[in-house]
Amino acid sequence: MIRIALIAAGLLAASTAWAAEPYGRNVTLREAKAVAAAAEAEALKTGVAVTITVVEPNGQPVLVWKMDGASYSAPEVSRRKAETATAYRRPTKAFQDAVKGGNLNAISNGALAIEGGELLMVEGRIVGAVGVAGATPEQDGVLARAGAAAVK
Secondary structure, eight states, X not given: OXXXXXXXXHHXXXXXXXXXXXXXXXXXXXXXXXXXXXXXXXHHHHTOOOEEEEEXXXXXXXXXXXXXXXXXXXXXXXXXXXHHHHHHTSOHHHHHHHHHXXXXXXXXXXXXXXXXXXXXXXXXXXXXXXXXXXXXXXXXHHHHHHHHTTOX
């Protein structure tokens, strides 16, 4: 019982800065391609090779875009970042910040606490998420936000 209370407290602490946005329709392939293209354009400007994964609100992949030279682990990590963002309705940076602040309960549920997962929002609803991996977490976050901005 105490363990459940601690986990719930950790999840609450990780979520207090983020309102739970409602889920909407699924991101389309056209939108997913626009997200990936925007993230890739930003990656090319900074000279990094990454993998960009776009998922539906249920976490199912719509598109995996692996740039030439991206690390072999990047597809798996980018997928997990996107899945975490949509499953918990917040960017993965929220979990990274919680862990940095000493709240390890924030990841006890399997959330990936590495910046680079962002929600895709259309008309105030979650239509999916983008995960970017292959650069530093901070760079991945910048690229994911650039991709997310391509969907309105």
